[in-house]
Amino acid sequence: MNGRRTMLTGAEDFDAFYTATAKRLVAAVYATTGDLAEAEDAVQEAYVRAWQRWDRLVREGDPLPWVRTVAIRLAISTWRRTRNRVRAHFRHGPPSDVPGLSADRVALLDALGELSAEQRRAVVLHHLLDLPVEEVARETGVSNGAVRTRLHRARKVLGERLADPLATAGHVRGASHG
Structure with missing residues (x-):
């Protein structure tokens, strides 16, 4: 039962960490890449990876720099892979139903x-x-x-x-x- 209580506390700590940091991290990654959807995806994946290592990240100190670094690296990696596709999209113009x-x-x-x-x-x-x-x-x-x-x-x-x-x-x- 004691191990279960520790696990619940870890989940509660992670939830509180996520709630306190996710919105601002999405904004930072979005400003870095210029693509909101990619920023949201990268941040979500970074938090998934953080949860998988949560105990170690907390033991080492503040997990935010680790999550931020992972999110930015994921976003930049995706951005580099899709750069040519995006350039082609802009050459031909956005779809007419996309708000400006x-x-x-x-x-x-x-x-x-x-x-x-x-x-x-x-x-x-x-x-x-x-x-x-x-x-x-x-x-x-x-x-x-x-x-x-x-x-x-x-x-x-x-x-x-x-x-x-x-x-x-x-x-x-x-x-x-x-």
Whole structure:
């Protein structure tokens, strides 16, 4: 009976962990890949894998970095496999019954898509998940300086791509009429 109580507590702990972390993790993976369905699938699979190792992950400390790393790796792996299929889809246009995304969301996803995978991951972990540079470095296996460099370069690209659209439109409008 004592082993059963421990198992129930582990399941309850896992459920609480899942409830507290899943939504934010989906958002982070989505920001990394730009594909909500893939993000949801990758996160779900990462939690399945975490449950299979739950006791070990808890003994080693905070399981969230492990789950996040697995989810992002799964999503990126799937993204790489389907990249050509997606490019073909965009060349021919989306099906007519698919609702559009807001212009801001499209601009952000396009801008994130221009970053390298390493820069995108650093931006998501640091800015969307509010992890300190030191934790991003640990999780990605690089130095603090490398994380800062990736963030700096990513911010520069994002800043250029996400510049005020009205200012850009006004500049183009003035140039075409002038």
